Structures are given as structure tokens and as C-alpha cells.
Amino acid sequence: MTRGKRLLSLLLGALMLCTLLPPRASAAPTLYFTAVNDRMCDLSDETMPFWQNGLLYVAGATVDSPDDLGIRYSYNQEKSVAILYKGQRVLYCDLTAGTMENNRTGEQYAGSPIVRSGMVFFPITALAKIFDLKYSSTKIAYGYLLRIRDDNAVLSDEYFIDAATDPIQKRYAQYERAHAAAEQENETPAQVETPVRRDDLTVYLLLPAANGSMLTQLLSTLENYQSHATLLLTPELPESAGDGVRRAAATGNAVALRIGAETAAEALAQIERGNDALWRAASLRTRLVYLESTDKTLRTAVAGAGYCPITVNTSDFTRSGTHWADTALKWADRSASVRLYLVAESGLASALGTALSRLRAENCTIAALNEVTA
Numbered sequence: 001m002t003r004g005k006r007l008l009s010l011l012l013g014a015l016m017l018c019t020l021l022p023p024r025a026s027a028a029p030t031l032y033f034t035a036v037n038d039r040m041c042d043l044s045d046e047t048m049p050f051w052q053n054g055l056l057y058v059a060g061a062t063v064d065s066p067d068d069l070g071i072r073y074s075y076n077q078e079k080s081v082a083i084l085y086k087g088q089r090v091l092y093c094d095l096t097a098g099t100m101e102n103n104r105t106g107e108q109y110a111g112s113p114i115v116r117s118g119m120v121f122f123p124i125t126a127l128a129k130i131f132d133l134k135y136s137s138t139k140i141a142y143g144y145l146l147r148i149r150d151d152n153a154v155l156s157d158e159y160f161i162d163a164a165t166d167p168i169q170k171r172y173a174q175y176e177r178a179h180a181a182a183e184q185e186n187e188t189p190a191q192v193e194t195p196v197r198r199d200d201l202t203v204y205l206l207l208p209a210a211n212g213s214m215l216t217q218l219l220s221t222l223e224n225y226q227s228h229a230t231l232l233l234t235p236e237l238p239e240s241a242g243d244g245v246r247r248a249a250a251t252g253n254a255v256a257l258r259i260g261a262e263t264a265a266e267a268l269a270q271i272e273r274g275n276d277a278l279w280r281a282a283s284l285r286t287r288l289v290y291l292e293s294t295d296k297t298l299r300t301a302v303a304g305a306g307y308c309p310i311t312v313n314t315s316d317f318t319r320s321g322t323h324w325a326d327t328a329l330k331w332a333d334r335s336a337s338v339r340l341y342l343v344a345e346s347g348l349a350s351a352l353g354t355a356l357s358r359l360r361a362e363n364c365t366i367a368a369l370n371e372v373t374a
Helices: 003-020 126-131 156-163 166-188 212-224 242-250 263-282 295-306 323-333 348-362
Strands: 033-035 048-050 055-059 070-074 079-085 089-092 101-104 113-118 121-123 132-139 143-149 200-207 229-235 255-260 288-291 314-316 336-343 365-367
Touching: 033 166, 055 143, 079 121, 079 126, 089 113, 089 121, 089 126, 121 126, 126 132, 126 143, 126 200, 156 166, 200 348, 212 242, 212 348, 242 255, 242 263, 255 263, 255 323, 263 288, 263 295, 288 295, 288 336, 314 323, 323 336, 323 348, 348 365
Parallel strands: 033 143, 200 229, 200 336, 200 365, 229 255, 255 288, 314 336
Antiparallel strands: 048 055, 055 121, 070 079, 079 089, 089 101, 113 121, 132 143
């Protein structure tokens, strides 16, 4: 066989081998999680950040967070105009022309707004410049985390990622289940309903303890069901319930101060007094605060002083343990987590065991709050 024929035979053999190899699987899309200051956002395809033309884009709905960044977002689809504004600063976006302009200075920014699935996305560089924001993109276990923050953010990126490990895992699990359910729905006849899954729901229980005896009962019940909660203590309680406070901290439960003040000065004084009592009782201080007042000015002042006011999704008056659990489970279809505050203190200890049994049967995660999840 001549040299030319040998080369031709080798080439044909290589081509035949390539046809026998299995097709290469396409790379999985990169997931981008988002956080605003010290709060994790939901993970969804509709609002997920993405790169285009060398710019990182973020959804307008993501930064529409008056309680965090103070920014509002508006989109007029008919006029092809989107606006982001904070105080006197307005970013005016002409989607037809593809321009973004500071309405006060006339300055235009690099890049163009992009519309995806009815949602307008903006280059994060433009938002950072006009609204004085900072941002970081960090590689994490499931992809990347885009964190957008202003001067109100408390945690550094390093500490935030450590504290947000559980919320990130929960959002990833919920995202994967949503995709799996969508694929199954495409393959399953319409008349067959997919049962609701509860094992991606995290329930954060807020339990008020009126005295040391109640605190002990609550902790014993939580330990029996291998669960954790956030114990709400008045500033005075640690003085008489030191053993309970130390036990709560040692068993992985969170301690928060329950503040009944009406003014910022009174609230900060109570928090300082409560933390001093916690320190004397258990060498412990907490940034978690439950404000009984709903005044937004008070909440802003407390947060500005470096504390974490707890946001409550829903409350229950503890008619029964089963009713309490049902209240939490109603949130499974709309959110990955629920913060449930049990308002009534009487009957709380006896109802707790029934509720935990029900929630455990539904495979819910029952956890204590931290600075991120609060």
C-alpha cells in the first residue's frame, strides 16, 4: 500500500470513529444568584442576571427595593420607556433608541437596556454610577453571586456569603424543582396533577418567651423534634433566665430582643440594655430585633444603628398546633421560606410539639434566623 493510500485509510477510519462517539452534552447554563444589601433575592430565569457585550445586566425588578436600596422601577411597554428613580435621580431609558440618560445631568451611559420576557434589564455599571451603588460578582458553589449594595449594607461580601449558605442552597433546590416540574408537566397528561412538595420550604419560627420557665419548655420541645427557632426575649428576661439563654445559644437557636418602644431613642436604649443583659448572662450579643411597633421611621433608625429588624411574613394566635402548621404550609407554593410569629404566649408551649410534628411530617426545614434570613 502506497503512503497516500495509507493516509487516506487512516483519515477514513478517524471519520468513522467520530460518527460512533456519543454527542457531546451541551454545557449547563451558568446560574447567577442575586443579593441586595443583606437580603438574598429569589432565583428565577425571569430575573437572572446575564452578560452581554461585556456588560453584566440586572433586572429592574431586582433593584426595585424601596426598603433596601430606595430605588423604584417603572416600565411602560406601550411607550417603550423604562425608568429607575431614587429621590431626584432618574435613569430614563428609551428602549426604542436603546439609550439610558440621567435626566438631571443629561449624561448617557454605556450599553443599552434589554427586554427579556417582558422584563427590562440594565447594565449594573450604569445603575452603580447614577445611584452610588457598589457591586461584586463572586464564584460560589452553584454558580455566581451578584451582590448589589449601598451604604446601608452591614455585612462584608465574605461574611454575607458565609451567612447566606442556607438561603442559597434553598433557592437552588427550589429552582431545580421548578425546572424538573416544568419538564414533567410537558411529559405528563394535563389531567394528572403533580403533588405539592414541601421539602424545599424553610420555616423560621419566632417564639416569644414571657419568662424563664416558658423559655425552658420551648427549648426542650425544640430539642425533642430536632428543630431550631428564634427566641424573642424582652430586654429584662436574660437577668432572670441566664440558664435558658445559655442553653438556647449552645443548641443552635437564635436569640432576638423583643422591643416595645415607640421612639428610636427608647428602642436603641432598650436594645443596648438587653444586649448588656445577654452579655452578662451568656457572653452573647445579638443584632436581631423584633419591633412591636410597625412605624417605618423607627425601623429605619434601628437598622441604621447596625441592627437587623426582623420581617414577619405572617402571624398566628396559636388556636392549635395544627392550625399554626397550616398557616406556615400555605406559603409553600409562593415562597421558599416563611417567618411565622406566634403572637399569643398562652398555650404556646403545648401547641409547639403538635406543630413541629406536622411540619416534620411534611419534610419542612425548621431553622433559626440570622442576619441574612431576618
